[in-house]
Amino acid sequence: KATFAGGCFWCMEAPFDKLAGVSGVTVGYTGGRKTNPTYEQVSSGTTGHAEAVEIAYDSAKISYEKLLDVFWHNVDPLTPNAQFCDHGTQYRTGIFYHDEEQKTLAKASKDALTKSGRFKQPFVTEITAASTFWPAESRPAWNARSTLGSGTTRFWRTPPRSTRRASSSPRRWSGSSNSGPPRSTNWPAPAFRSSSPRTTSSPGSSRDRH
Numbered sequence: 001k002a003t004f005a006g007g008c009f010w011c012m013e014a015p016f017d018k019l020a021g022v023s024g025v026t027v028g029y030t031g032g033r034k035t036n037p038t039y040e041q042v043s044s045g046t047t048g049h050a051e052a053v054e055i056a057y058d059s060a061k062i063s064y065e066k067l068l069d070v071f072w073h074n075v076d077p078l079t080p081n082a083q084f085c086d087h088g089t090q091y092r093t094g095i096f097y098h099d100e101e102q103k104t105l106a107k108a109s110k111d112a113l114t115k116s117g118r119f120k121q122p123f124v125t126e127i128t129a130a131s132t133f134w135p136a137e138s139r140p141a142w143n144a145r146s147t148l149g150s151g152t153t154r155f156w157r158t159p160p161r162s163t164r165r166a167s168s169s170p171r172r173w174s175g176s177s178n179s180g181p182p183r184s185t186n187w188p189a190p191a192f193r194s195s196s197p198r199t200t201s202s203p204g205s206s207r208d209r210h
Helices: 009-017 039-043 064-072 100-114
Strands: 002-006 022-030 050-057 093-097 126-129
Touching (some): 009 022, 050 093, 064 100, 100 126
Parallel strands (some): 093 126
């Protein structure tokens, strides 16, 4: 299995769920102090947990390196404790390795990107040993696929399968224009959706929760 944190866990589910060789993607929380945390507790920013996905996959059909590649293409690795419109330590980016091989591959992929010369800012994505993963409790009202939230702008990195919207939806950057991805990071994420202006909130704010 593989465990990644990349902001809102619903947004991170879809990019992996569609991959051949992936048998399941579970959303939940990891990297914190509290046992069996609830969504509300994690959203408060006080538990130390990050929203994350745990991926079950067949290594004979898809490699861990491929999963890392998908991860990097679906996160902003330059901004600490935030992903797009969501702010707070629970939205930090992280790779949680399950063995020494995953640790080596994760560090190598991060080093290759940081040394590529394409980024002016340092990467803040953490690479740490996996700890207990707590699956999120089921509550449809939290599902970002069924709503764009209440009063906040949403940034879809991968269009949700059940909420593909018409022209009223934010435009999707496909990599074919000269405009580039949001925030001018030159990050090669062909599945980005962008919108403006960006919503601002303090860390741990409930306004930007999914």
